[in-house]
Amino acid sequence: VWWTWTAPVSGRVTIQTTGSDFNTTLGVYTGTAVNALTLIAENDEDPDSFDTSKVQFTTAASVTYRIAVDGFFGSSGNVSLSIDLVPPPANDNFASRTVLTGSPATATGSNIAATKETGEPNHAGNVGGASVWYSFTATAAGTVVIRTAGSDFDTTLGVYTGTTVDALTLVAEN
Secondary structure (H helix, E strand, O other), X not given: OEEEEEOOOOEEEEEEOOOOOOXXXXXXXXXXXXXXXXXXXXXXXXXXXXXXXXXXXXXXXXXXXXXXXXXXXXXXXXXXXEEEEEOOOOOOOHHHOEEEOOOOOOOOOOOOOOOOOOOOOOEOXXXXXXXXXXXXXXXXXXXXXXXXXXXXXXXXXXXXXXXXXXXXXXXXXX
Protein backbone atom coordinates (compact mmCIF):
# COMPACT_ATOMS: atom_id res chain seq x y z
CA VAL A 1 0.00 0.00 0.00
CA TRP A 2 1.13 3.56 -0.71
CA TRP A 3 1.02 6.85 1.17
CA THR A 4 2.13 10.35 0.20
CA TRP A 5 3.57 12.71 2.80
CA THR A 6 4.96 16.23 2.31
CA ALA A 7 7.46 17.39 4.93
CA PRO A 8 6.22 20.64 6.48
CA VAL A 9 9.78 21.57 7.59
CA SER A 10 13.27 20.16 7.24
CA GLY A 11 14.27 17.84 10.05
CA ARG A 12 14.96 14.29 11.15
CA VAL A 13 12.06 11.92 10.44
CA THR A 14 11.32 8.41 11.68
CA ILE A 15 8.77 6.38 9.72
CA GLN A 16 7.80 3.00 11.14
CA THR A 17 5.24 0.23 10.97
CA THR A 18 5.13 -0.59 14.70
CA GLY A 19 1.68 -1.92 15.53
CA SER A 20 1.14 -3.68 12.19
CA ASP A 21 -0.03 -7.27 12.63
CA PHE A 22 2.26 -8.87 10.02
CA ASN A 23 5.92 -8.82 8.95
CA THR A 24 6.32 -5.57 6.97
CA THR A 25 8.80 -4.08 4.55
CA LEU A 26 9.06 -0.31 4.13
CA GLY A 27 10.35 1.94 1.35
CA VAL A 28 10.44 5.73 1.07
CA TYR A 29 10.90 7.42 -2.30
CA THR A 30 10.73 10.72 -4.13
CA GLY A 31 9.35 11.08 -7.63
CA THR A 32 5.99 11.17 -9.32
CA ALA A 33 5.84 7.94 -11.34
CA VAL A 34 6.17 4.43 -9.93
CA ASN A 35 8.67 3.50 -12.66
CA ALA A 36 10.86 6.55 -11.97
CA LEU A 37 11.13 6.75 -8.18
CA THR A 38 14.32 7.60 -6.28
CA LEU A 39 14.92 5.50 -3.17
CA ILE A 40 15.47 7.58 -0.01
CA ALA A 41 15.38 4.82 2.65
CA GLU A 42 14.23 1.22 3.04
CA ASN A 43 14.05 -1.39 5.77
CA ASP A 44 12.84 -4.93 6.34
CA GLU A 45 13.61 -5.45 10.02
CA ASP A 46 13.52 -2.81 12.74
CA PRO A 47 16.36 -3.85 15.11
CA ASP A 48 13.91 -3.45 18.02
CA SER A 49 11.18 -5.66 16.52
CA PHE A 50 11.43 -8.62 14.15
CA ASP A 51 8.15 -8.01 12.33
CA THR A 52 8.15 -4.22 11.91
CA SER A 53 10.15 -1.83 9.76
CA LYS A 54 11.68 1.55 10.58
CA VAL A 55 13.63 4.15 8.59
CA GLN A 56 15.20 7.43 9.64
CA PHE A 57 16.49 10.19 7.37
CA THR A 58 16.79 13.96 7.08
CA THR A 59 13.86 15.56 5.27
CA ALA A 60 13.80 18.67 3.17
CA ALA A 61 10.94 21.14 3.69
CA SER A 62 8.14 20.89 1.12
CA VAL A 63 9.48 17.70 -0.46
CA THR A 64 6.83 15.05 -1.12
CA TYR A 65 7.75 11.50 -0.17
CA ARG A 66 6.07 8.31 -1.41
CA ILE A 67 5.88 5.61 1.26
CA ALA A 68 5.31 1.95 0.39
CA VAL A 69 4.49 -0.76 2.92
CA ASP A 70 4.51 -4.36 1.76
CA GLY A 71 4.51 -7.78 3.38
CA PHE A 72 7.67 -9.84 3.76
CA PHE A 73 7.37 -12.76 1.31
CA GLY A 74 3.82 -11.69 0.48
CA SER A 75 2.44 -11.67 4.02
CA SER A 76 -0.51 -9.38 4.64
CA GLY A 77 -2.56 -7.85 7.42
CA ASN A 78 -3.45 -4.54 9.02
CA VAL A 79 -0.89 -1.76 8.60
CA SER A 80 -0.05 0.78 11.25
CA LEU A 81 2.18 3.58 9.94
CA SER A 82 3.63 6.43 11.99
CA ILE A 83 5.68 9.45 10.98
CA ASP A 84 7.59 11.40 13.62
CA LEU A 85 9.33 14.57 12.44
CA VAL A 86 11.78 16.38 14.71
CA PRO A 87 12.78 19.81 13.37
CA PRO A 88 16.40 20.88 13.81
CA PRO A 89 17.38 23.09 16.74
CA ALA A 90 17.23 26.88 16.24
CA ASN A 91 21.05 27.11 16.28
CA ASP A 92 21.58 24.36 13.68
CA ASN A 93 23.10 26.80 11.18
CA PHE A 94 26.11 29.05 11.72
CA ALA A 95 24.09 32.13 10.74
CA SER A 96 21.56 31.33 13.51
CA ARG A 97 24.05 30.63 16.28
CA THR A 98 23.04 31.17 19.91
CA VAL A 99 24.80 34.13 21.53
CA LEU A 100 26.35 33.37 24.92
CA THR A 101 26.85 36.22 27.37
CA GLY A 102 28.13 36.70 30.89
CA SER A 103 30.92 35.11 32.84
CA PRO A 104 30.62 32.28 33.27
CA ALA A 105 28.53 31.73 30.14
CA THR A 106 26.57 28.50 30.10
CA ALA A 107 24.13 26.86 27.72
CA THR A 108 22.12 23.69 27.42
CA GLY A 109 20.51 22.35 24.29
CA SER A 110 20.34 19.46 21.89
CA ASN A 111 21.80 18.52 18.53
CA ILE A 112 18.99 16.06 17.77
CA ALA A 113 17.97 16.60 14.12
CA ALA A 114 20.86 19.03 13.59
CA THR A 115 22.70 18.91 10.27
CA LYS A 116 26.06 19.79 8.77
CA GLU A 117 26.12 22.82 6.49
CA THR A 118 27.78 23.03 3.10
CA GLY A 119 31.28 24.39 3.66
CA GLU A 120 31.28 23.61 7.38
CA PRO A 121 34.65 22.38 8.66
CA ASN A 122 35.21 18.99 10.26
CA HIS A 123 35.40 19.70 13.99
CA ALA A 124 38.41 18.11 15.72
CA GLY A 125 39.06 16.15 12.52
CA ASN A 126 35.68 14.41 12.74
CA VAL A 127 33.20 14.52 9.84
CA GLY A 128 30.31 14.79 12.33
CA GLY A 129 26.99 15.73 10.83
CA ALA A 130 24.87 17.12 13.67
CA SER A 131 26.46 20.40 14.74
CA VAL A 132 24.95 23.30 16.64
CA TRP A 133 26.50 26.75 16.84
CA TYR A 134 27.17 29.27 19.62
CA SER A 135 29.03 32.57 19.64
CA PHE A 136 30.83 34.33 22.47
CA THR A 137 32.63 37.67 22.58
CA ALA A 138 35.20 37.97 25.35
CA THR A 139 34.89 41.10 27.47
CA ALA A 140 38.55 41.00 28.57
CA ALA A 141 41.85 39.40 27.56
CA GLY A 142 42.66 36.07 29.19
CA THR A 143 42.29 32.33 28.98
CA VAL A 144 38.90 30.85 28.12
CA VAL A 145 37.95 27.28 29.00
CA ILE A 146 35.11 25.70 27.03
CA ARG A 147 33.70 22.35 28.11
CA THR A 148 30.91 20.05 26.97
CA ALA A 149 30.89 18.22 30.32
CA GLY A 150 27.44 16.90 31.13
CA SER A 151 26.57 16.01 27.54
CA ASP A 152 25.05 12.55 27.18
CA PHE A 153 27.09 11.60 24.08
CA ASP A 154 30.72 11.83 22.89
CA THR A 155 31.06 15.42 21.62
CA THR A 156 33.50 17.18 19.33
CA LEU A 157 34.26 20.84 19.80
CA GLY A 158 35.64 23.47 17.45
CA VAL A 159 36.34 27.11 18.30
CA TYR A 160 36.69 29.51 15.40
CA THR A 161 36.84 33.14 14.40
CA GLY A 162 35.17 34.38 11.23
CA THR A 163 31.88 35.59 9.88
CA THR A 164 30.81 32.84 7.43
CA VAL A 165 30.75 29.07 7.91
CA ASP A 166 32.91 28.40 4.86
CA ALA A 167 35.68 30.87 5.85
CA LEU A 168 36.36 30.14 9.52
CA THR A 169 39.78 30.22 11.19
CA LEU A 170 40.41 27.47 13.73
CA VAL A 171 41.38 28.65 17.24
CA ALA A 172 41.10 25.37 19.19
CA GLU A 173 39.50 21.95 18.87
CA ASN A 174 38.93 18.82 20.89
